[in-house]
């Protein structure tokens with residue numbers, strides 16, 4: 408099956424006679440549209456109105472679907488075609504609400520002034536109490552400069568806001584954490600570090616998101632050293648954790664040892680370099696990588712990896728191939744070797760569709776929608792916040808990866824992100840590791 412990123416709701420009116428819905432769905436199918444939900448909005452004596460969600464590969468196909476329905480005639484009419492995803496974003500995805508009810512004057516005086524002044528004094532005398540008497544200990548800043556928003560590139564922080572709001576929604580849903588998007592008007596490492604240092608006190612942790620390479624490396628390293636709270640660049644380490652989990656699951660299913668496998672990484676930016684570092688630290692001896700930028704290849708070599716000259720060579724040489732380039736369709740089916748594991752993780756479109764890779768002979772294949780850092784970052788931060796840890800360490804990340812792999816059903820690569828167990832298990836594993844580190 409091909410990627411269907413164009414999702415529209417078509418409102419169709421048909422005469423209230425048997426067989427008309429069948430005509431509409433057949434027309435949609437013949438034009439290549441894939442039908443999702445069908446909801447009946449109105450059944451009248453003369454006409455019936457239904458919402459039909461249709462998934463298309465592109466705008467051209469959507470146009471064909473609309474045309475096919477219109478051509479049916481005989482009283483069948485399209486009332487509207489709407490973009491549900493855009494509509495769902497009206498007003499944004501997040502909203503800060505009060506945890507306290509304010510109904511009486513007494514409530515007001517407790518929540519606000521004068522009662523609050525006493526809480527301020529308590530914190531002034533013992534700053535560590537802010538963790539109990541404010542939301543700071545449960546709030547994570549989601550910081551971006553907009554330079555690598557998904558695989559869309561440097562589209563700026565404002566255009567990246569829907570992604571940041573999405574991460575905040577996931578923090579809330581899967582870990583009960585408040586995520587606050589912060590949009591930076593600079594990418595200069597000195598300025599970014601200074602800005603984050605000036606605002607960090609309001610947060611229990613810092614999630615760096617969609618900050619491009621190479622400046623993301625310096626920014627994360629310096630913030631980790633200079634801030635007393637956990638800092639993690641999601642695209643680097645969140646991705647590396649979930650990728651390691653997926654590959655561990657693939658190796659378990661195939662009965663092979665990951666440490667003996669030859670692993671190849673296409674794209675050595677934020678995600679790619681962190682994946683290589685994670686795999687090498689986990690014990691993979693032959694870690695190959697390719698990138699169109701010589702500096703990226705040099706960075707891989709500095710960490711002990713093996714730069715290769717071309718994607719073709721990497722595909723030829725490696726048992727497990729991971730791609731994070733942001734370039735859709737970069738891996739051609741004829742490059743796939745029989746039995747390979749292919750994780751084409753770029754969003755919103757992968758380097759090769761999993762179905763295509765499997766058809767070309769891959770033993771396992773997945774894209775960035777399923778092997779996604781949503782399986783990692785909520786639980787990782789829940790774990791460190793619970794433990795009161797000041798940093799996120801490599802053993803915590805490995806513990807998170809193993810927790811994800813252990814929640815995965817046999818034959819699958821990763822668990823379903825809506826399975827609450829996976830986020831709980833990741834949090835527990837990270838908290839346990841953090842607590843051991845303290846002893």
Ligand SMILES: NC(=O)c1ccc[n+]([C@@H]2O[C@H](COP(=O)([O-])OP(=O)(O)OC[C@H]3O[C@@H](n4cnc5c(N)ncnc54)[C@H](O)[C@@H]3O)[C@@H](O)[C@H]2O)c1
Pocket residue numbers: 555556557558559617618619620641642643646673674675676677678679697698699700703730731732733734737752753754755774775776778779780781
């Ligand atoms: N599935 C996930 O959870 C997940 C997580 C993080 C990133 N990603 C995806 O990975 C992609 C990259 O993200 P990033 O943050 O690492 O970006 P980045 O800009 O830091 O890195 C991209 C790298 O790919 C290289 N590249 C681009 N085109 C190439 C080509 N034709 N051949 C070889 N190398 C090429 C670039 O030189 C760069 O080093 C994005 O599409 C993003 O959505 C997915």
Ligand SMILES: O=C(O)C[C@H](O)C(=O)O
Pocket residue numbers: 556557558570617641642753754775779780781
């Ligand atoms: O946002 C995602 O879906 C995953 C990842 O952080 C990405 O940048 O692609």
Ligand SMILES: [Mg+2]
Pocket residue numbers: 557616617641642
């Ligand atoms: Mg990202």
